[in-house]
Amino acid sequence: MVLSASSLPLRLARTLLSRPFTWQAVEEALVDARGGPDPGLTRLVTVLLLRLRALRTRARSRAALHELVDYLDNSRRVERLFGEVGPELAELPPPTMLPLPGAPKRWQVPAITTVAQLADWLRVQPDELLALACRWRQDREHRDDRLQHYHRRWLPRRGGPPRLLEAPKARLKAVQRRILTGILNAAPPHRAAHGFVRGRGVGTFAAAHVGAACVLRLDVADFFASVRGARVRGVFLAMGYPIDVAELLACLCTTRTPDRVCHRGLHDFGTVGAVLATRLRARHLPQGAPTSPALANLVAFHLDARLTGLARRFGARYSRYADDLLFSGVGAFVRGANRLAVYVAAVLLQEGFAAAHRKTRRMPQGVAQHAAGLVLNVHGAVPRRERERLEAVLVNCVRHGPASQNRVGRVDFEAHLRGRIAHVEHHHAPHAARLWRWFDRIVWE
Numbered sequence: 114m115v116l117s118a119s120s121l122p123l124r125l126a127r128t129l130l131s132r133p134f135t136w137q138a139v140e141e142a143l144v145d146a147r148g149g150p151d152p153g154l155t156r157l158v159t160v161l162l163l164r165l166r167a168l169r170t171r172a173r174s175r176a177a178l179h180e181l182v183d184y185l186d187n188s189r190r191v192e193r194l195f196g197e198v199g200p201e202l203a204e205l206p207p208p209t210m211l212p213l214p215g216a217p218k219r220w221q222v223p224a225i226t227t228v229a230q231l232a233d234w235l236r237v238q239p240d241e242l243l244a245l246a247c248r249w250r251q252d253r254e255h256r257d258d259r260l261q262h263y264h265r266r267w268l269p270r271r272g273g274p275p276r277l278l279e280a281p282k283a284r285l286k287a288v289q290r291r292i293l294t295g296i297l298n299a300a301p302p303h304r305a306a307h308g309f310v311r312g313r314g315v316g317t318f319a320a321a322h323v324g325a326a327c328v329l330r331l332d333v334a335d336f337f338a339s340v341r342g343a344r345v346r347g348v349f350l351a352m353g354y355p356i357d358v359a360e361l362l363a364c365l366c367t368t369r370t371p372d373r374v375c376h377r378g379l380h381d382f383g384t385v386g387a388v389l390a391t392r393l394r395a396r397h398l399p400q401g402a403p404t405s406p407a408l409a410n411l412v413a414f415h416l417d418a419r420l421t422g423l424a425r426r427f428g429a430r431y432s433r434y435a436d437d438l439l440f441s442g443v444g445a446f447v448r449g450a451n452r453l454a455v456y457v458a459a460v461l462l463q464e465g466f467a468a469a470h471r472k473t474r475r476m477p478q479g480v481a482q483h484a485a486g487l488v489l490n491v492h493g494a495v496p497r498r499e500r501e502r503l504e505a506v507l508v509n510c511v512r513h514g515p516a517s518q519n520r521v522g523r524v525d526f527e528a529h530l531r532g533r534i535a536h537v538e539h540h541h542a543p544h545a546a547r548l549w550r551w552f553d554r555i556v557w558e
Contacts, residue, residue, distance in 0.1 A: 122185035126178055128208060129161070130356050136162065146195065153194050160190065178356050212353030220299045222352050231358050234295070235288050245285050246364035263368055263399060267378040272471075274382040274389055277338075279368060279399035288365060289404045296362075300352065302410035303417035308435035309406030315485045316539065318434040319493040325441035328482045328489060329429075329450045331457055332472035335389055336436035337405055339466050342367040342396030344412045366404040367396045406435070416464040420457060427453050439484050450475050487540065495537050500544050503533055507551035515555055527557055 128142045140158045144150055164184060185191050208226045212218045225231050232242040245262060262285045267275040281289060302310055307318035322328055333339070342363050349359035370393035379386035398405040417433060424431035427449055429442035440446070440453060454475070458468040476482040481496070482489040488496050506518050507530070519526040534552060538545030 122182045122191075125185055126181040127356055130178060130181065151194060153190070157190050157194060160188075208355035208357075210353040211355075213351045217300075217351050217353065220352060222296050222299045225358050226355055228357055228361060231361060235291055237288065241284075242361065242365075245288060246361050247368075261371070263401075265370070265374050274386045275378050276400070277370065277374070277378060277393060278401045279370070280401040281399070281403075285365070286403065289402055292362065292366065293404045293407055296349075296352070297404060297407040297411070300348075300407075300411055302407075303414045303421075305417040305421050305432050306410045306413065306434075307432055308437075309410060315434065315487060316493060318432050318437075318439065318485055319487050319489055321430045321432055322439055322441035322482075322484065323489050323492055325430075325482070325489070326443040326478050327441065327447040327450055328474075328476045328484065329440040329454060330472075330474045330476065330484050331438040331440075331454060332469040333436035333438065333461065334467045334469040335392055336466070337398040337400040337409060338389065338392040340398040340405075340409055340412050341465070344465065345398065345408055348408060348411050364396075366398070366402065366408055368399045368402075369396050370394060409435070413464075413466075416460065416466065419460050419464070423453070423456055423460065429453070434485050437485055441489075447477070492540075494540050500537055500541065500548075503537065504548060504551065506530070507548060507555070510555045511551060515557060 125142065125146055128146075129139060136158060139161055140154065143154050143157060143161075147154065164181075210224050210226060212220065212222075223234060225234055228242070229239060232239045235242065237245070247262070261282075263279045263281055266278045266280075268278055269275050280286075307313040307315075345367055346359050346363035349362045350356070354362065370390075372394065375390040375393055379390045382389075398408055413433070417431075420433075420438065421431050424440055424442075427440075427442065427446050428444060429440045429446040432439050438457065440450070440457075446453070454473055458470070461468050474483075478490065483496070486495065486499075487493045510518050510530075515526055523529050530552060534545055534548045537548060
């Protein structure tokens with residue numbers, strides 16, 4: 114038989130997955146592939162429609178490409194109809210944009226249906242596009258850091274394994290920024306998401322919970338590393354991109370961490386380090402890429418919807434800032450907060466995440482209700498101890514010079530202090546005025 118996974122089955126599967134699951138669309142693709150009509154195609158159309166719908170309903174919106182290729186390659190009916198066609202195959206219909214019904218149909222994303230169009234839109238050559246996507250090699254196989262597309266650095270964390278910062282190099286970063294501004298920004302996140310969303314931030318995240326009788330805070334363990342490449346590809350498929358284009362976009366926005374990097378940073382942290390290393394070795398969202406926050410919010414859309422409904426059942430409010438989950442309420446919520454924490458952990462597991470249980474906090478009104486670096490008891494404010502510590506740094510900068518306070522060697526210590534004062538000013542303007550007066554007295558070398 115002439116058919117193989119490198120000829121008609123693969124081409125036909127890609128075409129079928131990029132078109133609506135209708136009789137006319139499937140029949141047109143088969144007639145074009147066959148080079149003309151045939152009585153046997155009628156029965157094949159019916160079988161393929163049933164097969165496509167069966168594959169599509171397995172907890173995903175579209176059938177997996179490899180499953181459909183395997184079916185076409187092993188189908189006797191396909192062999193009888195196409196086995197004699199030989200290598201001279203008719204050109205199949207070009208793939209089209211096919212966004213999922215509902216909100217994705219209204220997203221104004223650019224129409225890109227082929228790899229060549231994607232390379233042109235990203236302003237790179239096709240060979241460079243495949244190299245940036247790492248389709249031709251595995252990251253973990255190369256020990257030379259010059260062959261990697263990311264700078265990787267471990268950041269220590271108190272009471273747990275370090276955090277891995279994976280910053281893309283200049284060329285890949287430029288491509289990711291174009292994907293962010295041209296594609297991802299057209300898809301709005303859930304209204305409960307406040308992190309990395311234009312017009313929202315720490316203030317809006319905490320505003321709904323100020324003055325609550327009880328606040329429940331949970332943390333998602335390894336938030337970015339938990340988002341697998343398959344889920345990122347699903348986001349682009351939902352936007353309507355054909356399987357080839359969606360796969361390349363997902364590869365451009367995800368990475369695999371080399372084994373030697375995982376071993377260097379996590380070999381002393383036992384089971385917890387082994388779990389994180391497993392997540393990092395698989396294709397995941399890199400913490401440090403410009404596309405990762407937006408993709409994480411879109412992947413977590415269903416999680417946010419479920420947790421919003423769960424909070425409503427408990428008479429509570431819900432919001433999320435990156436990996437911080439916040440619930441608050443009165444009455445029934447105060448009595449059932451511990452039970453809600455168990456349900457939230459179960460929902461996180463079902464959605465592919467995990468709760469960092471040691472960071473779960475139930476905070477009644479009688480204690481300081483901390484969330485996202487703010488105290489929520491009366492109004493969202495920077496904690497007094499942090500404000501006083503910042504003021505002490507500024508006073509010492511005036512008396513002993515800024516170099517004496519730049520203990521971690523920040524490149525732009527002046528900008529760092531400006532940002533910290535601006536953060537205080539956003540939530541506590543009277544104290545920030547005193548901080549600015551001290552800042553203006555610093556003599557910068």
